Amino acid sequence: MLRKTLLIVIVIVVIAGGAAAALAWRPTIEPVPRPAAASFDPALVKRGGELAAIGDCATCHTAPGGRAFAGGLALPTPFGTIYSTNITPDEQTGIGAWSEEAFRRALWEGVDRGGRHLYPAFPYDHFTLIDERDVSALYAFLMTREPVTAPAPANKLPFPLNFRPLLAGWKLLFLHTGRFQPDPNQSAEWNRGAYLARGLAHCGACHTPRNAFGARKKDRAFAGGEAEGWTAYALDANSPAPTRWDAAALAFYLHNGWHRYHGVACGPMSEVIENLSTVQSEEVKAIATYMASVAGPGSDARRGKANAQARQANGPGVAIYAAACATCHDAGRPPPYGGIDLARSTGPSGPTARNVIDVILWGLPAQDEQRRPVMPGFAGTLKDRQLADLLAYVRARFSDKQPWTDVDKDIRDARAGGSRIYPAPSPPSAPAAPGREEARQ
Amino acid sequence: MKLNVNGRDHDVDAEPDTPLLYVLRDHLELNGAKFGCGLGQCGACTVMIDDEAVFSCLTPILLLKGRRITTVEGLGSAGNPNPLQRAFIEEQAAQCGYCIAGMIMRAQALLKRNPSPSREDIRTALQPNLCRCGTHMRILRAVERAVGKRTAAAEGGR
Numbered sequence: 001m002l003r004k005t006l007l008i009v010i011v012i013v014v015i016a017g018g019a020a021a022a023l024a025w026r027p028t029i030e031p032v033p034r035p036a037a038a039s040f041d042p043a044l045v046k047r048g049g050e051l052a053a054i055g056d057c058a059t060c061h062t063a064p065g066g067r068a069f070a071g072g073l074a075l076p077t078p079f080g081t082i083y084s085t086n087i088t089p090d091e092q093t094g095i096g097a098w099s100e101e102a103f104r105r106a107l108w109e110g111v112d113r114g115g116r117h118l119y120p121a122f123p124y125d126h127f128t129l130i131d132e133r134d135v136s137a138l139y140a141f142l143m144t145r146e147p148v149t150a151p152a153p154a155n156k157l158p159f160p161l162n163f164r165p166l167l168a169g170w171k172l173l174f175l176h177t178g179r180f181q182p183d184p185n186q187s188a189e190w191n192r193g194a195y196l197a198r199g200l201a202h203c204g205a206c207h208t209p210r211n212a213f214g215a216r217k218k219d220r221a222f223a224g225g226e227a228e229g230w231t232a233y234a235l236d237a238n239s240p241a242p243t244r245w246d247a248a249a250l251a252f253y254l255h256n257g258w259h260r261y262h263g264v265a266c267g268p269m270s271e272v273i274e275n276l277s278t279v280q281s282e283e284v285k286a287i288a289t290y291m292a293s294v295a296g297p298g299s300d301a302r303r304g305k306a307n308a309q310a311r312q313a314n315g316p317g318v319a320i321y322a323a324a325c326a327t328c329h330d331a332g333r334p335p336p337y338g339g340i341d342l343a344r345s346t347g348p349s350g351p352t353a354r355n356v357i358d359v360i361l362w363g364l365p366a367q368d369e370q371r372r373p374v375m376p377g378f379a380g381t382l383k384d385r386q387l388a389d390l391l392a393y394v395r396a397r398f399s400d401k402q403p404w405t406d407v408d409k410d411i412r413d414a415r416a417g418g419s420r421i422y423p424a425p426s427p428p429s430a431p432a433a434p435g436r437e438e439a440r441q
Numbered sequence: 442m443k444l445n446v447n448g449r450d451h452d453v454d455a456e457p458d459t460p461l462l463y464v465l466r467d468h469l470e471l472n473g474a475k476f477g478c479g480l481g482q483c484g485a486c487t488v489m490i491d492d493e494a495v496f497s498c499l500t501p502i503l504l505l506k507g508r509r510i511t512t513v514e515g516l517g518s519a520g521n522p523n524p525l526q527r528a529f530i531e532e533q534a535a536q537c538g539y540c541i542a543g544m545i546m547r548a549q550a551l552l553k554r555n556p557s558p559s560r561e562d563i564r565t566a567l568q569p570n571l572c573r574c575g576t577h578m579r580i581l582r583a584v585e586r587a588v589g590k591r592t593a594a595a596e597g598g599r
Contacts, residue, residue, distance in 0.1 A: 323460070375481075380491070
């Protein structure tokens with residue numbers, strides 16, 4: 001009896017193991033000689049550059065101070081550190097030997113040319129929506145970049161997460177491959193925006209909460225998430241913005257990086273804006289149209305809040321605000337030349353104090369060639385206790401929400417991490433928005 | 442209220458929300474730090490609090506209990522300048538001079554945390570401070586001289 005049970009167990013294990021192996025196994029796609037740059041239609045390359053900007057490709061695939069698209073950026077995840085790879089057309093260390101078919105499979109299924117499963121830090125769960133024409137354009141753009149020899153550093157993941165075949169199981173559970181299906185009841189612009197926002201632009205990668213396996217919670221799309229220590233605000237009906245986002249405000253914000261009734265893009269979002277600011281306005285408008293519909297019309301209560309006056313609030317933060325902040329924020333001069341009216345700003349109403357802490361500590365540095373709000377940082381001026389007092393006051397006066405929790409920890413983390421407000425100034429070899437050269441032609 | 446400025450405690454009779462800049466200039470007659478914009482955007486008012494450069498125009502004194510405040514006067518005097526001040530003099534980095542006290546204080550804070558900064562480090566650190574005369578190249582050279590990165594031999598191309 002015991003032997004029989006054992007036999008059955010062994011058979012089951014063998015079958016399951018075999019099935020798992022079969023599922024996990026993906027064939028190698030044969031290497032090709034790097035296609036000549038001249039073999040690509042320049043119009044397709046230009047289009048690909050714009051799509052690469054919408055996809056924010058260079059942001060992850062460029063290390064600080066490194067060459068554009070040569071990879072090597074460390075991406076901290078809850079599971080360990082993953083390094084972005086080289087997507088320049090270098091044949092040894094980049095994607096120079098990848099056929100378009102191999103490139104397409106990577107985007108649609110998260111499998112590299114050699115058949116290895118890719119970690120979902122590469123957002124193929126979004127990119128699977130990209131249509132074939134746009135994949136071709138992206139391929140044409142990347143294959144015409146300058147090849148850079150740069151092997152990606154080894155990921156720092158604990159066992160068993162460093163065993164890639166396991167990703168087949170993750171994909172089975174969480175990856176739904178397939179192209180974008182337009183909604184016939186919506187306008188062409190809405191559909192274009194939905195296609196971009198949910199696919200290539202992968203907005204939900206930050207703005208949708210994730211489960212314990214690091215997969216997006218499908219039923220909570222755009223309900224808010226986090227990115228690199230920053231709170232990525234909810235974009236759906238849960239948006240904390242006191243003023244409802246509409247398509248016009250979103251289009252302005254996505255192009256300029258700030259809006260007088262909402263705030264200033266900081267942290268990872270500033271990199272997104274850096275790229276989107278180079279993209280033709282129809283594409284940005286389409287994304288704005290779609291995201292405005294995700295935000296919804298808002299409740300009466302929300303509409304009322306748009307006109308809400310700042311509340312009364314007390315405490316030791318009053319004096320700090322009056323002496324250090326009011327000069328700009330209460331002067332009545334609208335951004336970008338004056339401080340934003342904090343009763344309008346999303347920050348004080350957000351679910352955590354993190355973004356506000358980062359802005360107060362590090363300010364909003366001036367950016368080359370950008371007409372954006374600037375703000376001095378107060379890291380050297382404010383002690384942690386004083387900052388906490390100021391935050392308590394800002395929360396009480398400029399939002400209708402309960403006091404923030406975990407403020408002390410968030411302050412310590414922000415000081416320790418020195419979170420980036422804007423991307424570091426890039427050397428000429430790594431433009432913040434590659435594709436810009438093409439866009440200018 | 443008690444303020445520790447340049448190593449000395451001062452009893453200051455001012456409202457707690459008074460910007461440090463006004464106290465330095467009007468009460469203590471330390472006129473190195475200048476009023477430029479009053480918005481923390483030009484850097485002319487830069488002083489050090491503990492070891493960090495801050496805009497004194499945006500720093501109410503109520504925040505400064507128990508903190509060490511250093512102004513350009515605290516680094517050295519005309520007769521006995523500190524190495525950074527001496528380097529600014531030797532490079533003739535001042536034209537009108539309005540921004541220089543702030544530039545020196547921000548550079549001093551940089552040298553506190555990085556005694557051997559690269560030119561890129563210096564540029565990044567001094568970014569919040571503006572100079573309208575355009576002596577930026579001399580200011581950069583002065584900071585480099587202060588950290589020993591410019592010697593007499595390197596001055597040929599001036």
